[in-house]
Structure formats: structure tokens, C-alpha cells
Amino acid sequence: MRSFSYTRVLEVETAVQEKSAGVEAKFIAGGTNLTDLMKAKVEQPQQLIDIRRLPLKEITENPEGGLRLGALVTNAQTAYHPEIENRYPLLSQAILAGASAQLRNMATNGGNPLQRTRCYYFYDTATACNKREPGSGCSAINGFNRIHAILGTSESCIAVHPSDMAVALTALEAKVNVRSQNGERVIPFVDFHRLPGDTPHIDTNLQADEIITSIDLPTQGFAEHATYLKIRDRESYAFALVSVAAALEMEGNIIKNARIALGGVAHKPWRKPEAEALLNGKEANAANFQPVAEALIAGAQGYGHNDFKIELAKRAIVRALLQAANKEEQS
Numbered sequence: 001m002r003s004f005s006y007t008r009v010l011e012v013e014t015a016v017q018e019k020s021a022g023v024e025a026k027f028i029a030g031g032t033n034l035t036d037l038m039k040a041k042v043e044q045p046q047q048l049i050d051i052r053r054l055p056l057k058e059i060t061e062n063p064e065g066g067l068r069l070g071a072l073v074t075n076a077q078t079a080y081h082p083e084i085e086n087r088y089p090l091l092s093q094a095i096l097a098g099a100s101a102q103l104r105n106m107a108t109n110g111g112n113p114l115q116r117t118r119c120y121y122f123y124d125t126a127t128a129c130n131k132r133e134p135g136s137g138c139s140a141i142n143g144f145n146r147i148h149a150i151l152g153t154s155e156s157c158i159a160v161h162p163s164d165m166a167v168a169l170t171a172l173e174a175k176v177n178v179r180s181q182n183g184e185r186v187i188p189f190v191d192f193h194r195l196p197g198d199t200p201h202i203d204t205n206l207q208a209d210e211i212i213t214s215i216d217l218p219t220q221g222f223a224e225h226a227t228y229l230k231i232r233d234r235e236s237y238a239f240a241l242v243s244v245a246a247a248l249e250m251e252g253n254i255i256k257n258a259r260i261a262l263g264g265v266a267h268k269p270w271r272k273p274e275a276e277a278l279l280n281g282k283e284a285n286a287a288n289f290q291p292v293a294e295a296l297i298a299g300a301q302g303y304g305h306n307d308f309k310i311e312l313a314k315r316a317i318v319r320a321l322l323q324a325a326n327k328e329e330q331s
Contacts, residue, residue, distance in 0.1 A: 002041075008050040012213060016181055018049045020209040027051050027211060029072055030106035032099075033115040040123050042116075042132055056110070056213055059083065066217040068177075071110030075165065076101070078109055088217055090226035090247055093329060094168035097230045100237050110212035113166045113176075113192060116203065117159035117267075118239055119148065130156045131200045138200075146305040147241065150313070151297070152266040157200030158303060160264055161193060162239050167263035168228060170271050171245035174217050180210040189215075193268030200267070222247035222259065222324075229320040229330050230263075231312060240264035242313045244320035248284065253325075255279045260296060260321070265313055272296050284325035286318055293317035 005023075009015045019025050025047040028034055037043035054072060059081055062068040067083055078084055079095035095104065121127045121139040128137035140148050140158050148158045166189075174189040193204055206212075225248040232238040243263035249256045258279040262270040275295035282288040293314040300310045323330070 002044050004045055005047045006050065007047060008053065010053050012054055012056070012179055012211060015049055015051050015054060015211055016179060016209055018047070019211065020181055021047075023047050025049055029108045029111050030074070032103050032107045032111070034111075037116065037123075041125055042123060051211070062216045064216065065219040066221070069109045069215040069217065071212045071214055072108050074105055075099075075107045075109065075112060076104040079104065087223050088172065088221040089223060089329075090171065090221070090228055090245055091165070091168045091217070093226075093228040094164045094243075094245060097228055097243070097330070098164035109165075109215055112163055113169070113189075114204065114206075114212075115163055118162050119159040120144070122159060131159055131196075134199070134201050141303055144305055145303045147239065147264075148303060148306050149266050150300040150302055150306060150309045151262075151270050152195040152268070153301065154196045154198065154200070156198050157196035157267065159196070159200065159267060161203075161266070161268050163269075164228070164230065164240065164243060164263060166193070167243055167261045167269045168245045169215065170269035171247050171259040171261035172217055172221065173259070174215050176212055177214045177216060178206060178210040179213050180207055184213075185210075186216075190269075190271060196267045203267075220249070222249060225250050225324045225327060227320055227323040227329055229316055229323060231316055242309060242316045244313075244316050245269075246317075246320040246324040248279075248321070248324045250284065250325065253283050255282055255284055255325075258292075258321075260292070260317065262296065262313060262317070265300075265309060270296070279321075284321070286322060289318045289321040290314075292321070 023046045026045040028048045056070040056072040058070045079092045121129045127139040149160045169189045176187045230240045230243040245261040247259040258276045
């Protein structure tokens with residue numbers, strides 16, 4: 001780890017100014033991912049800007065009638081917040097499916113979507129990785145790629161995004177509020193992350209001097225019929241091979257509206273509204289869920305070790321939709 005300067009800020013405006021000062025700087029709050037990356041020499045910032053004391057630690061109502069999640073509220077505080085559990089159980093389930101209790105106590109709502117891939121080659125500085133060193137190549141394509149992407153890949157990168165929380169936020173159509181020296185702007189969560197293309201080192205559509213201040217949840221939380229299903233190699237403390245955030249609005253057994261987002265399969269949480277629309281007006285049963293699964297996974301490509309993910313994803317989608325319709329959580 002190379003030497004770096006450390007600055008503690010108390011106001012959002014100061015944080016933005018520090019980030020815009022011209023040196024290679026990173027914001028740090030919980031530090032649950034960044035410190036690991038620095039130890040592995042994957043990230044080597046010249047400056048750390050400690051934002052833990054910024055006034056972004058509340059969950060409040062937003063102007064649209066949903067909830068506003070402060071960027072520095074921890075994942076644990078969010079998952080166990082009574083309003084989240086009651087109005088947005090999908091989000092609570094997704095957060096609790098990720099990491100360990102110790103990490104959730106430190107990780108923040110603003111930091112969680114910014115965590116970087118857990119691709120083995122990304123962490124191994126002795127190997128080629130376009131995400132870590134643009135133009136060097138992708139070792140995963142012809143290497144051991146069991147955990148890698150099957151959708152939205154490119155010749156430059158087949159890494160997946162690791163966040164469970166981000167999958168739920170995509171399904172809920174959350175919005176990310178950010179601030180820079182040019183003012184404030186709102187990014188729909190579905191547009192927050194990027195597919196790799198030929199710039200896999202750029203994970204999000206955040207500008208260099210922008211800081212996340214909060215995340216807005218809409219009024220529709222799918223409180224009655226939603227579930228987060230996570231398929232992984234072991235029951236806890238493992239990243240998803242495939243995960244599904246499924247949310248349904250129903251009248252009796254008829255689906256009025258559906259939201260489905262996938263994790264563990266692409267460089268960003270994967271969603272296809274046109275596939276979801278196939279469920280509108282349909283009965284909630286496995287026969288109607290199967291075509292949706294096929295549509296969501298259409299165009300998937302395996303790279304050898306991860307070929308199994310294509311069928312696994314289809315089965316997980318059907319299972320998650322059945323759980324959501326029947327008001328069941330993953331055991």
C-alpha cells in the first residue's frame with residue numbers, strides 16, 4: 001500500500017471541493033471494500049476523504065411519499081428499520097442476504113452500490129484485467145470463470161457486480177441523489193451502473209467530483225408480494241451465483257404489475273421491463289412464469305465454467321416469482 005493523505009470533512013460542500021482538488025482521491029465511510037482493495041494494491045488513491053461525519057445519517061420521507069435513505073445510514077440500520085421492513089421488505093431481505101452482520105454494521109447505503117467486482121483476476125495484480133488496468137486483457141474469459149457474467153458481457157470484461165442491495169434497488173426503481181460543484185442531480189438506479197463495453201474500469205455513471213447524498217425509494221414498495229432469492233455456494237457470507245429480486249402487484253391471483261431484477265449474472269443488476277410486461281394480466285403460476293424467465297435470460301452466453309448459470313437463472317426466476325406470489329421468503 002502506497003502512502004496517502006487523509007482528510008476529514010464535516011460538510012458535503014467541503015467533500016466535493018476536496019474531491020475536485022486535482023489529486024486522485026477516494027471517499028471513505030465504512031471502508032468495507034476500499035480498504036481491501038488498497039491492501040491488494042488494486043486501488044492506490046493519493047488521498048482519502050473521510051465522510052463519516054457528514055449529516056447524511058437519517059431515513060426520512062421523501063417528497064414523493066416514499067422513503068429517503070441517507071447515504072451514511074448503515075446497511076444494518078436500513079435492513080432493520082421498521083418502515084423498511086413494513087413497506088420495502090424486498091430491500092430488507094436483500095441487505096440481510098449480503099455479507100456478515102459485522103460488515104452490515106459498517107457498510108453504508110452510499111457505499112454499497114459502489115463496491116467493486118469480486119472477480120479473482122481483478123484482485124490479482126499479477127494477471128491481466130481490463131477493469132484494473134485498461135487495455136491489458138481479460139484473464140477470466142479463457143480462465144476459471146465459474147462466478148462470472150452470462151449477460152451484457154463484452155470482449156473486454158465478463159465480471160459481475162456483487163451487491164445484493166443494488167439488485168433490490170433496481171427492482172424497486174429507486175433513484176440516487178448526488179451532488180457536485182455544479183449542483184444536484186438525480187440518477188435512476190437502473191441507469192446508475194454501466195455494462196462493461198470497452199470501458200469496464202468505469203463502473204457507474206457518477207462524475208468524478210460527485211458524491212451520493214441519498215437514495216429515494218418510491219411509494220410503491222410491493223410490501224405484500226416480494227421476495228429476494230439468492231443462490232450461492234454456501235448458505236451465508238458468499239456472493240450470489242444468481243440472485244432474483246421479484247416483486248408483484250396482484251389482485252387475487254392476477255398480476256397487475258411485475259418487477260424482476262437479477263444479480264450475479266451481469267456487470268450491473270439485470271432488468272428487462274419488456275419481459276416483466278409478459279406477466280401483466282396473467283395468473284400467478286409456474287406455467288406463466290417460465291416464458292418470462294426465458295425472455296429475461298435471452299441472449300445469455302456462458303464461458304465454460306459458468307455455463308450452468310443459464311439454466312440456474314431460469315429456474316431461480318420461476319422459483320422467486322412463485323415465492324413472491326405466495327408471500328414466501330427464502331428460507
